[in-house]
Amino acid sequence: MLSLPFATIRRTFRHSGPWLLTAALLLALLPFFALAWYSHPSSDDFLLANGLHEHGLLEYQRYMYLNWTGRYTSVLLWSLLNPVAYEGWQLSYRLLPVVFLLVTLGSFYVLLRGLLRSSVPKRGLWLGSGALLLLLLFQLPSTAEGIYWVTGIYNYLLPGVFALLLLAILARYAGSAAPPARRRWLVAAMLLTMFVIGANEVLALPLLVALGCFTLLRAWQQKRLPLGYSLLTTVAALACAVSFLAPGNYIRMANEPQHFGIAKAAVLAAAAAAYCVINWLGNGILLAITLLLAPLSARLAQQPGLPLNQLTRNPLLISAFLFGLLVVGFFPSFWATGMPIPLRARNMLYLFFLAGWFLQAHAWIRYLLHQGWWPRQPVPAYVPVLLGAWLLLAFVTDHNLRLRGPEQLANSNNSVLAYRDWLGGAAGRYDAQLTARYQQLQATPANTVCTVSALREPPFSLSFLDLSADNPQDWTNQEYAKFFRKKEIRAIVQP
Incomplete structure (x- = not known):
């Protein structure tokens, strides 16, 4: 008898749930789009614009490679698309965060469409894409460095989003039977791999390790060397060599105050990765959403030809791989500078963790289902209702549950913080102060x-x-x- 009210609520949500979820996503995402109107350049935005003005487009690429960084993709992006370097930069700077958020939303849709095909209707795919975007923004380590800072967009989050598109392309490559289609998808994967690796070494090294391990795994399973994946891994290795061996990297490393050995850097990277995982899961948001999606995941697991199921065959390997890639992502900074990666780079690792978390959750559900250990009885009606109510409460209240550490507002509700900065007037005052500063400098x-x-x-x-x-x-x-x-x-x- 006690479950009857919950069953009624559950039936009601099945009919009006998509509309309610759409409204909730729009409300939660609204402040991030609104804050774009108040964004302004800072630090490296002016530095990079000055360098471009001084050297010119082509010479600037050579100068940066020889004297500063091997991130050939990022240098090209901020050379061509840094608004500060061109006229009308104040307006275009405010439009870029909006464009980036929309590109991220579309990329999540392409990823879900590639993994799920037609198993989920388009409306469900768009809702899932919006939910992933919200989960990304909800506890992103730094929205200021990730969304409203152009240099941060081009160096970290945008390449990370393209890396997820690479995953969708590889799923299409694996699922294509016709040789011409496989060749097209393989060429697209190679080009995107070169683009992604040239953006950031924190991203490049885990991608190279992932492709190499996957190629070896396929070779062991098939008892022969897979030509396509071997070519892709070779391209990744060459791109990493071009990026890592840039003279500018070693000039910057020489100016760092300390360096760690490989062993110490690996231990510190593992500790930092564990710290982040505990924080990202500590508020229970991802765990609750995983439980709510478990019935859908169990139904999808029964479709053997689904690219998602082909990608999640070994849950233990995926879980170990996910944590291992986080460790690899932290390693270069500890080894080269003796310091953990900054929040802007941690944004990118959180993006990968978010995608990897749901992949490994599906892999474990699929494993339990095939082993006959998945419960046959449906979940009581009150469980999803209570989980949904708790999630709603979590998304409309602020919190700051975290481990001890230096990160300011770690694990906070970024959606509430964004509303507070927007409607509380802090963003408006920030915009007014900088606008007045520009006018003063231009008049002097x-x-x-x-x-x-x-x-x-x-x-x-x-x-x-x-x-x-x-x-x-x-x-x-x-x-x-x-x-x-x-x-x-x-x-x-x-x-």
């Missing part, structure tokens, strides 16, 4: 010493790195002054 004669106001209470969701109020010779102040053609810019803290 060139080659003069300018004094501007330091930002007061910048919004956590938007602001990344501003002028130094303590040191006018700080590199951020110098690049700011160079961009606005000033001799020096000093920032003072107003009372």
